[in-house]
Each structure stands twice: as structure tokens, then as C-alpha cells.
Amino acid sequence: xxxxxxxxxxxxxxxxxxxxxxxxxxxxxxxxxxxxxxxxxxxxxxxxxxxxxxxxxxxxxxxxxxxxxxxxxxxxxxxxxxxxxxxxxxxxxxxxxxxxxxxxxxxxxxxxxxxxxxxxxxxxxxxxxxxxxxxxxxxxxxxxxxxxxxxxxxxxxxxxxxxxxxxxxxxxxxxxxxxxxxxxxxxxxxxxxxxxxxxxxxxxxxxxxxxxxxxxxxxxxxxxxxxxxxxxxxxxxxxxxxxxxxxxxxxxxxxxxxxxxxxxxxxxxxxxxxxxxxxxxxxxxxxxxxxxxxxxxxxxxxxxxxxxxxxxxxxxxxxxxxxxxxxxxxxxxxxxxxxxxxxxxxxxxxxxxxxxxxxxxxxxxxxxxxxxxxxxxxxxxxxxxxxxxxxxxxxxxxxxxxxxxxx
Amino acid sequence: xxxxxxxxxxxxxxxxxxxxxxxxxxxxxxxxxxxxxxxxxxxxxxxxxxxxxxxxxxxxxxxxxxxxxx
Numbered sequence: 001x002x003x004x005x006x007x008x009x010x011x012x013x014x015x016x017x018x019x020x021x022x023x024x025x026x027x028x029x030x031x032x033x034x035x036x037x038x039x040x041x042x043x044x045x046x047x048x049x050x051x052x053x054x055x056x057x058x059x060x061x062x063x064x065x066x067x068x069x070x071x072x073x074x075x076x077x078x079x080x081x082x083x084x085x086x087x088x089x090x091x092x093x094x095x096x097x098x099x100x101x102x103x104x105x106x107x108x109x110x111x112x113x114x115x116x117x118x119x120x121x122x123x124x125x126x127x128x129x130x131x132x133x134x135x136x137x138x139x140x141x142x143x144x145x146x147x148x149x150x151x152x153x154x155x156x157x158x159x160x161x162x163x164x165x166x167x168x169x170x171x172x173x174x175x176x177x178x179x180x181x182x183x184x185x186x187x188x189x190x191x192x193x194x195x196x197x198x199x200x201x202x203x204x205x206x207x208x209x210x211x212x213x214x215x216x217x218x219x220x221x222x223x224x225x226x227x228x229x230x231x232x233x234x235x236x237x238x239x240x241x242x243x244x245x246x247x248x249x250x251x252x253x254x255x256x257x258x259x260x261x262x263x264x265x266x267x268x269x270x271x272x273x274x275x276x277x278x279x280x281x282x283x284x285x286x287x288x289x290x291x292x293x294x295x296x297x298x299x300x301x302x303x304x305x306x307x308x309x310x311x312x313x314x315x316x317x318x319x320x321x322x323x324x325x326x327x328x329x330x331x332x333x334x335x336x337x338x339x340x341x342x343x344x345x346x347x348x349x350x351x352x353x354x355x356x357x358x359x360x361x362x363x364x365x366x367x368x369x370x371x372x373x374x375x376x377x378x379x380x381x382x383x384x385x386x387x388x389x390x391x392x393x394x395x396x397x398x399x400x401x402x403x404x405x406x407x
Numbered sequence: 408x409x410x411x412x413x414x415x416x417x418x419x420x421x422x423x424x425x426x427x428x429x430x431x432x433x434x435x436x437x438x439x440x441x442x443x444x445x446x447x448x449x450x451x452x453x454x455x456x457x458x459x460x461x462x463x464x465x466x467x468x469x470x471x472x473x474x475x476x477x
Contacts, residue, residue: 107437114438115421280425343422344463354418359438 057315063326071351076297092239162212250397254290282338288345291320379405409445416466423458
């Protein structure tokens with residue numbers, strides 16, 4: 001397969017399926033970046049359309065089509081999918097590999113992220129969440145993103161990988177450059193730096209394995225009894241580093257922003273601090289309504305999908321936020337119903353590449369909110385602070401979220 | 408009544424376990440659904456039905472005790 005990929009010219013795309021849409025472009029003043037997606041639906045965009053922006057790509061808007069694309073890797077591959085195209089792109093393990101090769105690392109990681117495995121981490125997650133919140137609770141204000149939502153997932157990564165908490169600042173800086181820099185040279189140097197840190201880390205764990213995920217990956221054997229390829233090990237570490245940070249950060253930013261402006265929702269969660277079932281059900285609803293990821297696939301061969309001609313190497317964007325508000329699937333989809341009982345949202349995707357860290361992510365949000373409300377039961381947007389700006393792209397979110405509360 | 412799971416469809420969302428841990432668990436290898444005892448008590452019926460309706464894969468089915476999965 002050639003790494004030198006050129007986007008197909010859209011001559012196979014009929015004019016009526018072309019919509020000019022740039023999913024990175026969030027107009028100034030728009031409070032919620034997901035609105036650019038919901039605006040498309042309201043304007044009656046075709047359920048499958050093509051935009052020439054960002055190298056050109058398809059967009060699916062129907063729940064059923066999005067789910068189909070996630071499940072059918074014979075048409076919709078995760079191999080080398082960045083939009084706009086960057087090639088070559090690291091083939092992260094196991095996300096960037098189609099089954100059956102995908103199954104090797106998926107099976108290796110899966111036992112460490114099951115609900116049971118994650119439940120066992122609760123005490124340590126609580127301790128780390130409490131430690132961060134105690135650092136600013138008495139001050140009466142914080143930038144939620146800088147002071148908590150970026151730090152907690154990174155801190156959790158240190159825990160998973162058996163790294164000392166003293167290295168938090170170092171990993172925060174690596175992550176911030178990775179997610180925020182748009183300078184290609186800075187980005188390239190940053191990816192190199194992350195790989196160098198992972199390489200050193202895995203070598204340490206190989207020499208002295210501990211009870212952590214990095215050690216489990218580096219000491220694992222394939223079905224022939226050999227260690228895994230070193231590049232695959234590094235690529236797997238890279239995925240685990242980047243996949244659980246930005247997504248969790250911005251999901252929490254969305255949720256805390258909603259809570260800050262919705263007193264009844266704060267009350268709802270405060271009343272259920274001792275009712276984990278109801279607490280989790282309500283978090284599930286906030287995960288549905290605040291699906292931050294828009295995921296990419298690459299068409300494997302020339303084909304027709306739902307009567308639309310697609311070509312090999314066409315890119316597809318699957319906006320989970322749109323699927324999660326499909327009125328054909330969800331009753332009253334735009335309203336937030338914290339008691340919603342049937343909630344088949346696709347915030348974590350479905351199919352072979354369904355987010356392996358979903359149970360951990362949910363647990364991180366749940367633990368964070370419990371620890372937060374115990375210490376800061378009431379809070380609001382800081383009125384004297386400029387609101388952070390919103391950004392679009394593969395993960396949507398905010399650059400800042402200033403909160404205040406009575407000390 | 409009993410509830411069964413089609414493991415070819417199950418992707419490990421574990422919504423069933425969240426909703427009705429009395430009946431559903433997940434295996435420690437892939438996080439897929441495990442039903443220790445498919446026959447459940449009548450007082451759990453409502454929760455089991457809610458779990459079935461919440462499965463994003465449609466992988467769960469309630470059977471009358473004599474029916475078999477096809």
C-alpha cells in the first residue's frame with residue numbers, strides 16, 4: 001500500500017451531495033462547537049454528503065449509517081485516516097489496524113480495561129482526584145481545564161503506566177503541544193519526544209516489570225511465544241497516551257460547563273452522591289449529549305454505500321454527536337434527561353474499534369464529579385472572566401473554563 | 408423467563424452490567440457479557456428488560472424458558 005496518498009478528485013460525487021462544510025471552523029461567539037454539526041442537520045443536509053474542505057471527505061449523519069461504518073471494516077478502515085491527510089501517520093496499535101491483525105493488541109489490552117479491572121482502580125483514582133481538587137478548592141476559583149480537566153487524565157495515565165506523580169508537569173507539556181500546536185515542525189519534534197519518553201519507559205519496565213499496563217505490554221508474548229515488535233509496543237504506548245487525554249478533558253469540560261450554568265443538574269447529582277446507579281445513568285446521558293469525538297474512516301475499495309458511489313481512499317467523518325441526537329433512535333433527542341432509561345449512544349463508537357478505555361473514562365468522570373461535589377457543592381461560571389473559545393475538529397472542546405464558588 | 412446473549416454481537420459496552428448487575432457481568436478478558444444464571448427472578452424482570460433495551464448491539468434477548476436461541 002502506497003503511503004503517498006492523494007485525495008480522490010470528487011468527480012464521482014454528484015453535485016447534489018456536495019456541501020461546503022469545514023468541521024474545524026467554529027464561528028466566533030458560538031458557545032458550543034457541536035452546534036456546527038447540529039446546524040447541518042437543521043439545514044437539511046443530505047444524510048450522506050461530501051465536503052471539499054480539509055482534503056475532501058464524506059460525512060454520515062444517520063445513526064444507522066454511522067453504526068454501520070463503525071462495524072464494517074471491510075469498507076471503512078481505520079488505517080491511515082487523518083483529516084486533513086498526513087502521510088505517513090503512525091500506525092497506532094490497535095486503533096490504526098483492521099481486524100484480524102487488530103485483534104492481537106486488542107486482546108492484550110482488553111483485560112486491563114474491563115469494568116472489573118477499572119472498578120479496582122477506583123480508590124486510587126479517588127485519591128488523585130481529591131488531591132488535585134484540594135489544591136484549589138480553598139481559593140474559590142479555577143480554570144477548570146488548566147487546573148483539573150487536563151491534569152486528571154494525565155495523572156491517570158501516570159498511574160496506569162506505573163510512573164511517579166512527580167512527572168506530571170513533563171507529561172502535561174508533551175500532551176499540550178500534541179493537542180494544541182499547529183506548527184508542523186513543533187508537532188514532528190513533539191511526536192519524536194513522546195516516542196523517546198515511551199522508549200525509555202518501556203526499557204525500564206522490561207528490565208524491572210511492575211504491576212502496571214506498560215509492564216504488561218512490554219512483557220507480553222505473541223502466540224509463538226515471542227515478544228511483540230518494539231515498534232508496535234511503542235505505537236501502542238503512544239495510543240494509550242494520547243487517546244485518553246483530550247477526549248476525557250473535553251468531555252469533562254462540557255459536563256462542568258453544563259453544571260455551572262444549570263443549578264438543577266448540580267442539585268440532581270448532589271442528591272445522588274450515595275446512589276451510584278442513578279449517578280452513572282445520569283453521566284451516561286451527559287456522555288450522550290456531549291460526545292466530543294468525530295471519528296475518521298478510510299474507504300478500502302471502490303464501492304457503493306446506500307446508493308452512493310465511493311472510491312478507495314475516500315475519507316469519512318462519523319460525528320457521534322449527530323448520531324446521538326438522531327430522532328429515529330432517541331426520544332426527545334435534544335433535551336438532557338438525566339433519568340433517560342434507554343440510551344444506546346455511540347459516544348465510544350461501536351464495533352471492533354469501540355473505545356477500549358470507555359469504562360475507565362466513565363469512571364474518571366464519575367469519580368471526579370463525586371470528589372468535586374463533596375468539596376465544591378455549588379459553582380458557576382466566573383462572570384468577570386472572558387469565556388474560553390470553542391474549537392472543532394476530531395475532538396471538540398474549549399480552550400478555557402473559568403469557574404468560581406463561595407469559599 | 409431467561410435472558411441470553413449473542414456473543415458475536417456483544418462489544419462490551421457493559422450497559423447491562425451497569426443496569427442489572429444481579430444478572431449480568433462482564434468477562435475479564437474482553438469485557439463481553441457474561442450471564443451466570445440465565446433464568447432470573449420475576450422481580451428482576453423490569454431491570455432485565457431495561458438492560459435488553461439499552462444494549463447498543465441488540466445482543467440480549469429474553470426467552471420464555473422453553474424457547475431456544477435461533
